[in-house]
Amino acid sequence: MSDDGHDANGDTLADEHRQDNPSDHDQVDQPGPHEATAPSNYPSRTIKDLFNPPRNIAAIRQLLFDVSEKIELHTHEFDLYWPYVDNVWVRQHRAGTDKTGRYRTDYYACRLQRPTYTPKAVDKPRPEGTPTRKKQIREGGKCHMKLKVVRYEGGYQAVTITQLGDKTEHLHDLDTMDRIKRSTVLMEIARSEVMNGYMPASVYTVMSEDEAKLTASGGRYLKREDVRNASQAWRQQHKETLRVHEGYRYDHGNGIVRQNGTVPLAETVTSTLAVDLTLSYYAGLPPNTLTFPVENRTFLDSYLPQKDATIAEDGLPHVTLTYATSMDSSLSLAPGIQTVLSGPQSKAMTHYLRSRHDAILVGVRTALADDPALNCRLEGAGGYGGLGWEGQPRPVVIDPAGRWLLTPQTRVIRTVSEGKGKAPWIIMAPGFSIDPNRVEMLRYYGGKHLGLTDYDKRWRLRWEAILKALAAEGIKSVMIEGGGMVINELLLPQHSHLVNSVIVTVAPTYLGRGGVTISPAPNQDQFGRPQAALRFKNVRWQSFGEDAVMCGRIPATEGQPAPEPAATTAPPRPVSFFNSSVDAQNTFQRRIPQSEPSQP
DSSP states (O other): OOTTSBOTTSOBHHHHHHHHOOSOGGGTTSOOGGGSSOOTTOOSOOHHHHHSOOTTHHHHHHHHHHOOSOEEEEHHHHHHHGGGSTTTEEEEEEEEEOTTSOEEEEEEEEGGGSOOBOOOSSOOOOOTTOOOOOOOOBOOSOOOOEEEEEEEESSSEEEEEEEOSSOOOOSSOHHHHHHHOOOHHHHHHHHHHHHTTBOHHHHHHHHTSSHHHHHHTTOTTOOHHHHHHHHHHHHHHOOOOOBOOTTEEEETTTEEEEOTTOOOHHHHHHHHHHHHHHHHHHHHSOTTOBOOOGGGTHHHHTTSOOTTOOOOTTSOOEEEEEEEEOTTSEEESSTTOOOOOOOHHHHHHHHHHHHTSSEEEEEHHHHHHHOOOOSOOBTTSBTTTBSTTTTOOEEEEEOTTOOOOOOTTSHHHHHHHTTSSOOOEEEEOTTOOOOHHHHHHHHHTTOEEEEOOOBOTTSOBOHHHHHHHHHHTTOOEEEEEEOHHHHHHHTSTTTGGGOOEEEEEEOSOOOOTTSEEOOOOOEEOTTSOEEOSOOOEEEEEEEETTEEEEEEEOOTTTTOOOOOOOOSSSSOOOOEEOOSHHHHHHHHTOOOOOOOOOOO
16 A cells, blocks of 8 residues: 555545445444344454464464475364465365265365466456456466365364375465465455454554564455455445444545554454463363473483484384383382372473374283373373374384274273374284274274284294384384383393383382383303393483483494294285275284284
8 A cells, every 4th residue: 555545456545435434434433233243154253363363373374385294183273274375275176085984085286276367358247236356467377286185084083184296395485375365364354344344444454553463374465455355245235334443543645544542453452362362272281281391301302313303224213212110120019000100200201202203102011001091291292282193102002912902981092082192003913813893993093903924933023023014104213111021022132223212210219029120131141151131321310300310322232133033934924004994804814823922
């Protein structure tokens, strides 16, 4: 808008005032009769959504613009954020649902993939009283980025967004799209304010007051004619007198200006809602949400996988072995008894470790004894103030014989239903049948069974095969928490080379004899003399409350792989992943003469 009160179309604010307000200036401040009750088609967003947008809206808009990797959102999050970027993405077609009716797939393309729009020489006739739209030439055919958006509605609700075809990037930036077109959110806010009885020029002035928030929501290039276009249909049907916002006035030649001494509406709305929004955020967090100070994380970070970690050349993920123990190296008072050892600070540390790994792995005995949630409760993780499933690891349970009977009441499944964690993957051995209904139930909540066929002479699943199977599924880092048999196994010389780092929490207590202890098998030198089973290197200690935490690594000489007993079967076959209950039933019913694997 120019200083003389003209907009880009050459219309003056006085013209707008005459069009929207048949009466004279003295009646401008009178409320319209339509304000008492909201119309049935009233927009879902108001000016409050502009001055108090969703948290991190600018970063999330950029995330949904780039889609450089797969994005997983809760359904309500997608419905909240997607309208902020619908000026970028245009739905091309809907493929429909799958045979289960749970998956609905939509395909989107960048708006600039459309051919260049050229206005027609003669515009088609428009209804009487409807002004002709002044369309501008929009350059197209400049970007070929496409998306696949899958909405899942089953045991949990989620939307997955991925690039379609080869990975690529936009040939333009987000700012370009904001300049070309306004999002649905901005247009709804503008329309709602006009429907509240305010002049488009006044709405534009108020929306432009907080430039930072307007830009974050994609409105950097918002114009007064955008407000007029958004409300045009409504204004054609309602001829009531429109007014300026309270504390503002119509100044001929200068447009809508704020009266002297009046606090900007943006500040008024923000200050009114600021405390409520802060309380709402913390009230919305689950009561068991944990916090772990940033300054305590530096001690741990060098032992954890990097955020941009990749699968190693040997096909193995990063493995962190972690557990809490007593002074007498016990995990629990007795087998099958859940025992709390960690204090509040070290417990929060454990959940920070979970947030830094793609998966968390336990044995079936731990799953049966503790009924764990196997999620991350740290503030900022998905379900605890974070976006989607950010920071939530994938639970993995080693259950060779299918002993873990999952039900909708199992804690890990309840966590999935509440949107606070992911469904587990269950690793099984061949030769054990499983009820197809159990397979289908787990798939309903987003989990699955992974059947491995690589085992040793004692019919035990090989750790290297387990970890490579997870890496093949895209798991780049695994946090192994227990139980006792799993930890003792991985500390053996033939397995310890698979472990990248060890983090142990020592609680100031003795549990006494009879508990589940961590104690690797004894070691001997070449002369048969006893020696230490294992000594860590690069060791660091740190106190967290009353607990002491040790971080270390296993020396290369300690972790050299020892020859394993030869398998009694043919060479190892590829990992088998079950994607349907029929496949699971057919595969698991292949019987192999053997005893039950002793691995938990």
